[in-house]
Amino acid sequence: MNEFVRATLETVYMVLTSSIISVVIGLPLGVLLILVRPEGLRPKPNLYRAIDVTINVLRSIPFMILMIVVFPLSRLLVGRATGTTATIVPLAILAIPFVARIMEQSFLEVDYGVLEAGLASGATIGQLVRTVLIPEALPALVNGVTITIINIIGNSAMAGAIGGGGLGDLAIRYGLYRRNSLNLFVAVAITIAFVQIVQFLGRLIENRLRRDGTSPAL
Amino acid sequence: MCVIRVEHLRKSFLLDKTAIHAVDDVSFSVDEGEVFGLIGLSGAGKSTLVRCLNLLERPDSGEIWFDGLNLVEQDDSVLREKRCRMGIIFQHFNLFMRKTVWENVAYPLRIAGQRTKEIIPRVEELLDYIGLSAHARSYPAELSGGQQQRVGIARALAMNPRLLLSDEATSALDPVNTELVLSMLRKVVDDLGIAVILITHQMEVAKALCDRIAVMENGKIVEENTVEELFLRPRHAVTRRMIRGFDEDIPLEHFADLTSAPVYRLGFRSQTVTRPLISDISRRFNVDANILAGNINALVGGDVGYLVVSFEGEEEAVCGALSSLHEDGVEILKLEPGNGQNNGVGLHAKEEVR
């Protein structure tokens, strides 16, 4: 198989898998954060502070450092420390707190009065989250997921430098080490195209979701 | 029949270690088919009180009797069931912005677990009732404020509530839409015979709709009466300030400062409002009646009016004139000079005379 096709597929695999994992874990965390905020519907200030600090600490670790730190964890979870599958672990770990925070911010934009209207209609907290909180915040959530995926693409390229596979790996091995600037250029171009496609699709979905006369997409 | 009865309700908030008594020992009850107004200036505790009624805010103490239960003692599942028997409409409508008008109205029904088959005819009936069937597929942001509030009303009525809570439902609307929403609420009360608790800081809204009004200040109900009585005989300074709030710029007490002669507020009921009582006593008792201010208000139960009058003449003549007015059913309140903050002692003409 062509090296470029293989590297692109590796990147797509890494990025999609870690994006899905980070949203599957980060979204419920974002919901938890918004509920247990001191002024939330189920205030638990101590729990909130604990998660809040953890998120801030995780988000301040540079990706390269984190990747090295979680080598043992990757080995434990997927059997190896390097390679495409192993790289998913640090990618997801770094994206989860980012997703949680960005979801929390999106939920904050939902007017409290609208939540109150849901509760006054007889909704449980669980129903409120599913039928009001998430649907009302959806365009902002989609925007958040788009930004997350683009971040992960950037990090995955970096991962290539220390044996992560994918387009970053290709750019370094074929482009940098073999001084083949054409290869380097193609790898970079594919990465840029990848980001553009994600950006475009995200916008498209977000704009479609905003066809309700509420604020237009930026 | 009594729909809701509130006993000694209290709710306070801690703000910088000082307690704010937002609702302070409030008791009242509302009957079927009755519109009960709760008026008060902003910060009086009105919103906190409604939020306590459907337990969106947990009261510190007191009882809320509704549907035969003291809501304060119920667990969450009973509360949720009772909440939808208590529709609520809000100042800023609080519609679900990403749901269509149809879905907004259907929401309480869906939450209650009804099937789409049952929901469709009910939502269509409600949309027809508020006159927005043509907008079923629109989103709230595409509607005017008045239309949005009508959607709010339909959503509140979806579960056939026994009580409708309205928190400043017209305060964000222009006069035309205010009128529209008020007539809609009137229609709801007349058609469905449910009880309404109408919260407002606008006296003209309360007077257009309410049968009975309670005036709130600092978390307490300071005065409660039928609308007619309240306009005729406002006892509390806040009430008078609110009554004058929409038709005068200065507090009534101010008139007492204008002249050394005694100043009275004369309240006229619907029977007396059209009679030439002032020129009559002027002639009979030889007193000069100087009219300083006046107004007639159209209320649900009939028109009431008031005049602020200073009487000049012999003390005995003035007393005679006042008792004659009292016998004619005029409510008399002596206005004491001051800065408009005093409570103005209500004096019956008879007591004056003695």
Ligand SMILES: Nc1ncnc2c1ncn2[C@@H]1O[C@H](COP(=O)(O)OP(=O)(O)O)[C@@H](O)[C@H]1O
């Ligand atoms: N969640 C809260 N925390 C602290 N203070 C509050 C809260 N809600 C209301 N208050 C205070 O309670 C008082 C009554 O407020 P509110 O019920 O909104 O009055 P109104 O609706 O009559 O304008 C105000 O002093 C307000 O600042």
Ligand SMILES: [Mg+2]
């Ligand atoms: Mg209020």
